[in-house]
Amino acid sequence: GDSVTQMEGPVTLSEEAFLTINCTYTATGYPSLFWYVQYPGEGLQLLLKATKADDKGSNKGFEATYRKETTSFHLEKGSVQVSDSAVYFCALEAGNNRKLIWGLGTSLAVNP
Amino acid sequence: DAGITQSPRHKVTETGTPVTLRCHQTENHRYMYWYRQDPGHGLRLIHYSYGVKDTDKGEVSDGYSVSRSKTEDFLLTLESATSSQTSVYFCAISSGQGGETQYFGPGTRLLVL
Numbered sequence: 001g002d003s004v005t006q007m008e009g010p011v012t013l014s015e016e017a018f019l020t021i022n023c024t025y026t027a028t029g030y031p032s033l034f035w036y037v038q039y040p041g042e043g044l045q046l047l048l049k050a051t052k053a054d055d056k057g058s059n060k061g062f063e064a065t066y067r068k069e070t071t072s073f074h075l076e077k078g079s080v081q082v083s084d085s086a087v088y089f090c091a092l093e094a095g096n097n098r099k100l101i102w103g104l105g106t107s108l109a110v111n112p
Numbered sequence: 113d114a115g116i117t118q119s120p121r122h123k124v125t126e127t128g129t130p131v132t133l134r135c136h137q138t139e140n141h142r143y144m145y146w147y148r149q150d151p152g153h154g155l156r157l158i159h160y161s162y163g164v165k166d167t168d169k170g171e172v173s174d175g176y177s178v179s180r181s182k183t184e185d186f187l188l189t190l191e192s193a194t195s196s197q198t199s200v201y202f203c204a205i206s207s208g209q210g211g212e213t214q215y216f217g218p219g220t221r222l223l224v225l
Binding site for chain 1: 143208
């Protein structure tokens with residue numbers, strides 16, 4: 001069945017460091033791919049998404065490119081800030097049932 | 113921000129008691145979802161709804177029931193709460209179009225003693 005695998009955390013970085021959080025998926029067809037972010041004590045919110053191969057989603061300095069050849073959707077940011085400390089979830093939507101398949105989340109802590 | 117509220121936001125209850133959580137939306141979205149979030153398990157879908165009175169099970173539906181009598185409200189009921197249902201519960205909504213965003217509520221923290 002469909003699945004999402006993302007790198008385990010926690011990830012700890014210093015401010016202004018480069019961030020990569022790996023996400024790979026297994027799905028039939030052409031899924032839509034998402035990154036959500038959850039700040040402490042809050043619900044999840046969409047960070048970015050891509051709905052077809054080679055699309056790049058971007059928001060708040062974060063980017064991810066839908067790579068069908070490697071079934072990946074890695075999240076990157078060139079220079080993280082303390083305010084980026086959160087849990088990041090990769091997810092996919094495959095088929096027509098409008099359900100998301102979720103990765104387990106990666107916790108990021110950015111130190112000043 | 114999408115108009116989604118959850119009530120209550122926090123609840124402590126005892127094993128064996130019934131509990132109902134409410135999700136209310138003002139966006140007129142067709143799809144509504146209930147998730148639970150637990151350490152080490154990420155988000156797991158409990159039930160979802162694709163219209164008034166139209167619901168279906170998710171991956172962890174045992175011990176839970178849902179109802180949707182109006183577009184704006186989606187209720188999650190724990191018929192007889194157990195300690196394993198201690199969790200944070202999130203409601204989400206979406207328009208139901210392919211590739212569309214799910215918008216999340218602020219969550220309900222439930223402790224079953």
